[in-house]
Amino acid sequence: MGELAGTVADLPPEGGPEGPEDWPARSLERSVHDAGSMGAPPALWAPRLSCSPPPGWGAARLLRLVPDPRTVRYDGRESILEEDGVCELVACLVDVRSLPSAGFLHPPLSRLRMLHQRLLGADPGRPGHALWDTLLGEPAVLDLFAHPGTGAPSGFSLACAGSTGVDGEPLLAVLAGTAPAYRARVLDQLHVLASRLVQPPGPIAEVPPTWVAPDGWDAVEEVQLSTETYLATVRLSEMWEGATVEDVEEVAFSRAPFLRDLRDHGRRRVAVGGVREATLRRFDWQPAGRARTLTTACFGLADGPAGGPPVGFTVVAEVPLGSEDARRQLDEVLERVQVLRP
Structure with a gap:
């Protein structure tokens, strides 16, 4: 991918700092670009939670990347952009028993394509195009979302139900991302980061995957262990x-x-x-x-x-x-x- 262009959000306020180097908001695009570019060395993130579910329990692993709040330095002071929109990237590897029930007529892939509604902290927008892509080396469906008012890209969901799971069960995975309208260019780079997610062979709760975490982003990992009536x-x-x-x-x-x-x-x-x-x-x-x-x-x-x-x-x-x-x-x-x- 080429170099990211500046956006309206990258410009300093009138009478503020003179150069883009003084505008910290630009670092978000740069950090994602550096981690997502195929020619750049990845910032390896090795999740550390390992869980062995009790017999009969389902399991799901979530990896969440969220940037630190953007700040502006002006007149010697640093302030958080309180009105800033949500930007996040979430990966979910799930046992088929942990999927919400949607009736026997709904195959796992169709149910996975609805999981972004639970994974993301903000509504990614209205549905747009759906395309075939890949995730974890498996065929995947890429759903694109757009802002209702402007039509600008606002989010995506990449879902796959592969054939490389454990004990004959399919490997189920969803990767979803969202960004405000003025950060639409970040979504291209977040999509590139999907290709860096690697899941080694073995039960998803016991064997952590590897990924990359852009500079300055908070990395949170979760493992959910569940029965039909209990969730830890x-x-x-x-x-x-x-x-x-x-x-x-x-x-x-x-x-x-x-x-x-x-x-x-x-x-x-x-x-x-x-x-x-x-x-x-x-x-x-x-x-x-x-x-x-x-x-x-x-x-x-x-x-x-x-x-x-x-x-x-x-x-x-x-x-x-x-x-x-x-x-x-x-x-x-x-x-x-x-x-x-x-």
């Missing part, structure tokens, strides 16, 4: 130097919905492979319009890359209070989870 989400995300387990818990609660009428059931220390220290906490609360929910959560810290800050480890499971699953302990999941060495 294991997450590993970047923290900061000096972060504690309490910080991991605070960040997790800041992303949670409003926990109305929370009643604590206590906490205790637990052991998780590859995690320095971990705490398990149980509480119930009252969601709006639903029965009371019992939440079991584990918070911990693991070593980060050499010389880098630690990473936060969380596991969250939510079930209706009083249900059969409410008696299920998270320990059976934790003993099957390991954070691999960086």
Whole structure:
């Protein structure tokens, strides 16, 4: 791909910095271009979560790349562009048992093409063209989306149901990306990054894939282990130097919905492979319009890359209070989870 041209969003405000080097917003396009260009050395990202699902459980692995908030330096001050649109890239490798039920008439590929609605944090827009492409070396359907008003590219979903899975099951994968209208050029580069996703042979929850992470982007990985009535989400995300387990818990609660009428059931220390220290906490609360929910959560810290800050480890499971699953302990999941060495 050729060099990315500047966009309206790259221009400094009137009376602001004189050159594009002083405009940090330009770095997003450059970092994605450098990671996605076939001639550039990739910034290898090796996810570290390894999980062995209990017999009969489904599994899904999510890899999420989100850029840091864009900032503007003006008159000696740096400000975050609060009105900036969402830009993200999500890869999902899924066990066929973890797909939402859509009836026996819907083949796996058709169901995968609907998963972008759950994966992306923002609506990618109205459907546009659909084309054949490749993902993980398998034939894949590329769905393109456009902004309703302008028709500018706004997102894409790349889905495949290959024949290289484990135990005769197909390898199911979705890669979805979205960007605001004035960053449409980034989508071309995000699509190129899809070709850098590599999944080694083996169960998707146990054997982590490899990918590339553009410079300055936050990388978050998740593994979801589920039955028909139970879901446990294991997450590993970047923290900061000096972060504690309490910080991991605070960040997790800041992303949670409003926990109305929370009643604590206590906490205790637990052991998780590859995690320095971990705490398990149980509480119930009252969601709006639903029965009371019992939440079991584990918070911990693991070593980060050499010389880098630690990473936060969380596991969250939510079930209706009083249900059969409410008696299920998270320990059976934790003993099957390991954070691999960086």
